[in-house]
Amino acid sequence: MNPLIDRLRQYGDLSPEAEQEVNKRTRCFQKRKDDFLLRQGQVMSTLFMLDKGLVRAYFIRKDKEVNTWFGLENMITGSILPLYTEKPSFENIQFLEDSTIYSISVTDLNELYKIFPELNLIGRKMAEELCVILEERITSLHTESAEERYHSLITSFPGLLQRVNLGHIASYLGITQETLSRIRKR
């Protein structure tokens, strides 16, 4: 019924009372391809679970878009800065396909942490899992060649290649589209 809650349960137990309250504050949105969920500079943000569709985060640097991550079905995500600090997001979040999300606002989330301290275990597990993912990405960017990063990507996000254009992939990898094209020719 509420896929966000199902996802949260994977991290830890949720009492019926907490579940009810999380449910009450969850909103379901239908988004079209190219719609934005968040724009650079916003502080107000949400934690959301992508039920269907595809989403990317990116920012502009030297007049070019830089993709920071992709969100696929069943992932729970959000923009780290507004979610974990009071600071505005430096990234835009935009849908690359028609999508369905279940989201909860940071404000509601923080209230819930206060009302139901048990949620902190789930929040901790989520953040810890994210640390592991971020560390992997650091290692990849730190030590791998463009070609190695490309192969890491297609193994960790199988299917992504069929859904987004190569410009998006190249930007995520930190290389130009031309270089990616040459890598793929091999």
Place this chain on the structure above:
Amino acid sequence: MNPLIDRLRQYGDLSPEAEQEVNKRTRCFQKRKDDFLLRQGQVMSTLFMLDKGLVRAYFIRKDKEVNTWFGLENMITGSILPLYTEKPSFENIQFLEDSTIYSISVTDLNELYKIFPELNLIGRKMAEELCVILEERITSLHTESAEERYHSLITSFPGLLQRVNLGHIASYLGITQETLSRIRKR
């Protein structure tokens, strides 16, 4: 008296009972320059607070050391993988100066999370803060040139340059020592 606890308190409240139990499980160690706290492949690990000294994490790739992070006074750190998953560390943790640390084992930490669920708020805040730091590093590696990364480093870790040799810095930045030397000449 227990600097690790002082540090934890910065993230959230700690009941006297929890404090006592954390205290009981905290160990203070004196380490010499070049000593190791953790070696690649170990699962058993600790969360620790560096009271005095300097520490680095690194792994070996293609016969070369790659520095992943530095720990300075008052930082609370550990190796992400063994700390947040059941997986062995891929990195070594080694002291670069004679150091004093206060540490708690993952096993104890996880027990404490069970006994005192209130600790999950602190654990959540710690992991969330780490996410923000990791994201900054990703952005730096993703979009900045070697020279820009060098300048980012000296502003975010002032004083580090005076304490470690340039080989360590270059490795952290993902460039060779020769390139770093040339960047610095400008």
Place this chain on the structure above:
DNA sequence: AGTCGATTTTGACATACATCAAAAAAATGG
């Protein structure tokens, strides 16, 4: 099927950074 716009590939050339070897400078220890 044909046209228009978006995406991908290709080519020529530029640049940042790596590699290897050696010299210079600085730190360490007797």
Place this chain on the structure above:
DNA sequence: CCATTTTTTTGATGTATGTCAAAATCGACT
């Protein structure tokens, strides 16, 4: 204070990737 080791710099050259321009391919729409 000298000798040895470690760290840093310098030079010559190689390689991966970037830039810019153009061609080729793909895809959506009428």
